[in-house]
Amino acid sequence: MNEKSLAFFVIIxxxxxxxxxSSFEVVQDYIKPSNNSSVVLNHLIKLMFAIVFFIxxxxxxxxxxxSKHIIAGGYILSIALLIAxxxxxxxxxxxxxxxDLGVFSFQPSEVVKIYVILFLSWYVEKNQLFMKRFFRGFLKPILLISPFLILILLEPDFSTFVLIFLLVILTLYVAETRGVYVLSLFMIILIFFTYAYESGSLDKILKGYQIERLVSYLKGNVSEQVMKAVDAVRSGGIAGKGLMLGEEKLFVPVVTSDFVLAIVGEELGFIGLGVVLFSFYGLVHSLVKVVSKMQPIPAVKTFIAGFAIFIMLxxxxxxxxxxxxLPVTGVTLPLxxxxxxxxxxxxxxxxxxxNMILESGRE
Structure with missing residues (x-):
C-alpha cells in the first residue's frame, strides 16, 4: 500500500x-504578451526527459x-562536472x-545531490560496524564528500552547499552515527559563522549579495520577493481565485521556480497549499514506511532514508x-x-x- 501511495503523491x-x-503562462500571455519561449512546453520536454531516466x-x-566501479566512476564524473x-x-x-550546451543546459550540483546519497549508502554498507566511531563513522565520510562541498561553495551556491551539508549530516545520523558528533559539528559551525559575522570577515566566505541577504534577514527585514509572494498567497484567501485567475503572481520574481507556491496560493488558496503540503508529508511518510518494510540491507535503507531527507529539506x-x-535563497520545490x-x-x-522496492518484492 505504501508503494501505491508513494506513486499517488508523486503524480499529484x-x-x-x-x-x-500552465495557468501562469495563460495569465501572463493575456496580461503581458511576450515572444518568450513557452514555459509549459519547456517543462513538458524536461518532464518527458526526466521520466525516461526514471524508467x-x-x-x-x-x-x-x-558496485565499486560505478561508485568510483560517479565520484570522478561528479568532480569533473562541478569543475566544468x-x-x-x-x-x-x-x-x-x-x-550550457546550447540545445540544453543543466545544473550539475542538482544531480550530485543524488550521487551523494548513493555514495553515503555505499559507504555505510561497507562500514556498518564502524558507524558509531568518530573517524570512520563520521569524519571520514564528510572528508570524502568535502570536494563536492568546496566546489559548490566556490561557484558560489551557498544554498546548495548548506542543503548537501545537512543532507550528509542527517543521513549519517540515520545510519547510526553518534548524535553527539553531529551536534558538536553544528555548534562549531555556528560559533565560526557568528565570529566571522561579528569580525566582519564574512565577505571572505560569501559574496556581497549573499551577505546582504543574510544581514537583511538577521535585522528582521522582509525582502521584496517574499512580500510579493505573500501578497499573492494572501489575495487567494481560503479557496483561491480560481485557475487562470489573478494577476498578483505576475509580479513575483522567479515565480515559476523558487516561488511557485505563490501561484498555487493565489489560484487555489490555502486549501490548495494544504493539498500540496499534505502530499509532501504523504510522500516522505510513505518513504519512511517503505524503509521500515525493507529487508535489513544497510545500503538500501540508507538510500531511501537519505532520499526522504533530500525531499524534506x-x-x-x-x-x-x-x-x-528563512532568508531568500534559490531552492526549488521538488516535482x-x-x-x-x-x-x-x-x-x-x-x-x-x-527498483529497490521491486527487487525487495522478488527476494
Missing part, C-alpha cells in the same frame, strides 16, 4: 506543478549502482552553476523562504517547480527507490 505533485505553470533507473538493478561549470559563462550574480527551505521564516535539473535528479531518485 507533478500534476499540481503542471497546472500551476531507466527503475529497471536497472540497484546493486549495480553500488567554471568554464561556462557566469550568471548575472557572477556565479558559475550551469553547463528542499520542501522545508522552499516553504520557509516564501513564508519569510512542482519549473527546473529541469531539479526534476531530473528527483525522478532519478524515485527510479532508484522504485
Amino acid at each position: 505533485l507533478l500534476c499540481v506543478g503542471f497546472m500551476a505553470l 531507466v533507473f527503475l529497471y536497472t538493478d540497484y546493486r549495480l549502482l553500488f 561549470v567554471f568554464f561556462f559563462p557566469e550568471t548575472e550574480t557572477g556565479a558559475h552553476r550551469w553547463i 528542499q520542501v522545508m527551505v522552499n516553504v520557509g523562504v516564501i513564508s519569510g521564516i 512542482v517547480s519549473y527546473g529541469g535539473s531539479s526534476l531530473l535528479s528527483t525522478m532519478i531518485g524515485f527510479g532508484i527507490v522504485g
Whole structure:
C-alpha cells in the first residue's frame, strides 16, 4: 500500500506543478504578451526527459549502482562536472552553476545531490560496524564528500552547499552515527559563522549579495520577493481565485521556480497549499514506511532514508523562504517547480527507490 501511495503523491505533485505553470503562462500571455519561449512546453520536454531516466533507473538493478566501479566512476564524473561549470559563462550574480550546451543546459550540483546519497549508502554498507566511531563513522565520510562541498561553495551556491551539508549530516545520523558528533559539528559551525559575522570577515566566505541577504534577514527585514509572494498567497484567501485567475503572481520574481507556491496560493488558496503540503508529508511518510518494510540491507535503507531527507529539506527551505521564516535563497520545490535539473535528479531518485522496492518484492 505504501508503494501505491508513494506513486499517488508523486503524480499529484507533478500534476499540481503542471497546472500551476500552465495557468501562469495563460495569465501572463493575456496580461503581458511576450515572444518568450513557452514555459509549459519547456517543462513538458524536461518532464518527458526526466521520466525516461526514471524508467531507466527503475529497471536497472540497484546493486549495480553500488558496485565499486560505478561508485568510483560517479565520484570522478561528479568532480569533473562541478569543475566544468567554471568554464561556462557566469550568471548575472557572477556565479558559475550551469553547463550550457546550447540545445540544453543543466545544473550539475542538482544531480550530485543524488550521487551523494548513493555514495553515503555505499559507504555505510561497507562500514556498518564502524558507524558509531568518530573517524570512520563520521569524519571520514564528510572528508570524502568535502570536494563536492568546496566546489559548490566556490561557484558560489551557498544554498546548495548548506542543503548537501545537512543532507550528509542527517543521513549519517540515520545510519547510526553518534548524535553527539553531529551536534558538536553544528555548534562549531555556528560559533565560526557568528565570529566571522561579528569580525566582519564574512565577505571572505560569501559574496556581497549573499551577505546582504543574510544581514537583511538577521535585522528582521522582509525582502521584496517574499512580500510579493505573500501578497499573492494572501489575495487567494481560503479557496483561491480560481485557475487562470489573478494577476498578483505576475509580479513575483522567479515565480515559476523558487516561488511557485505563490501561484498555487493565489489560484487555489490555502486549501490548495494544504493539498500540496499534505502530499509532501504523504510522500516522505510513505518513504519512511517503505524503509521500515525493507529487508535489513544497510545500503538500501540508507538510500531511501537519505532520499526522504533530500525531499524534506528542499520542501522545508522552499516553504520557509516564501513564508519569510528563512532568508531568500534559490531552492526549488521538488516535482512542482519549473527546473529541469531539479526534476531530473528527483525522478532519478524515485527510479532508484522504485527498483529497490521491486527487487525487495522478488527476494
